Amino acid sequence: MRWDALFRDMEAQLAAAAGLAAETEISDRVRMELREISLQDRLRSQSGKQLVFDLGTAGMLRGTLRHVGEGWVSLEQERGAALAVLSQVVAVRGMDRFASPTTGKVRLGVTSALRSIARDRSAVVVRSAGAPADGALHGTIDRVGSDFLELAVVPSDQPRRSANVTGVYVLPTATVAAVLSQQHNGWA
Structure with a gap:
C-alpha cells in the first residue's frame, strides 16, 4: 500500500x-x-476601426483606418483624410489584440504616397515632427524627391496660384509626421 x-x-x-x-x-x-509581428501587421488587422494616433508635439490624429502602407497609414477623418508617418507615431489607441500576417502585396512607401497626393494637387496641412500642431504649414505639395518634399505655402483660404504662394519649403520626409487634406472628401 x-x-x-x-x-x-x-x-x-x-x-x-x-x-x-x-x-x-x-x-x-x-x-x-x-x-x-510588426506594427504594420497589427495595423493591417485594424482596417475600418476608429483609431487615435499620438504624434507627440505634432498633435493627435483621430479617424477610421483605411490604408496601411510601408511606414505610413491613411485615416478617414470627419473633415478629410490624413496620412500619418509611422516613424513619428508615439502611440496608437483603439486597437484590438489581433494582427494580420504580411502578405505578398507590394506596399507603397511614404514617398510614393506623398507623390500621389502631389499629383492630386490637394490643399494640405503638413505637421512636422517636433513642431507643435498649430505651427503646421498649409499649402500644396509640388514635388517629392527620394527623401524630401517641396511644399508651396499658401494661406488656407486661398487656392494654389503662383500669386498666392507665400514661400516654398523643402522638408525632409524624415521630419514629416502627418499630412492632412483640407477637402471634406479627402483621399482616403
Whole structure:
C-alpha cells in the first residue's frame, strides 16, 4: 500500500513537470511568434476601426483606418483624410489584440504616397515632427524627391496660384509626421 501511494505521488510529480514543460514551450513559441509581428501587421488587422494616433508635439490624429502602407497609414477623418508617418507615431489607441500576417502585396512607401497626393494637387496641412500642431504649414505639395518634399505655402483660404504662394519649403520626409487634406472628401 505504501508503494501505491509512493507511485501515485511520483506519477503526479511527473504529470506536473510535463504540464509545466508544455506551458513553458507554449509560452516560448508565443514569444517567438510575437517577435515576428510588426506594427504594420497589427495595423493591417485594424482596417475600418476608429483609431487615435499620438504624434507627440505634432498633435493627435483621430479617424477610421483605411490604408496601411510601408511606414505610413491613411485615416478617414470627419473633415478629410490624413496620412500619418509611422516613424513619428508615439502611440496608437483603439486597437484590438489581433494582427494580420504580411502578405505578398507590394506596399507603397511614404514617398510614393506623398507623390500621389502631389499629383492630386490637394490643399494640405503638413505637421512636422517636433513642431507643435498649430505651427503646421498649409499649402500644396509640388514635388517629392527620394527623401524630401517641396511644399508651396499658401494661406488656407486661398487656392494654389503662383500669386498666392507665400514661400516654398523643402522638408525632409524624415521630419514629416502627418499630412492632412483640407477637402471634406479627402483621399482616403
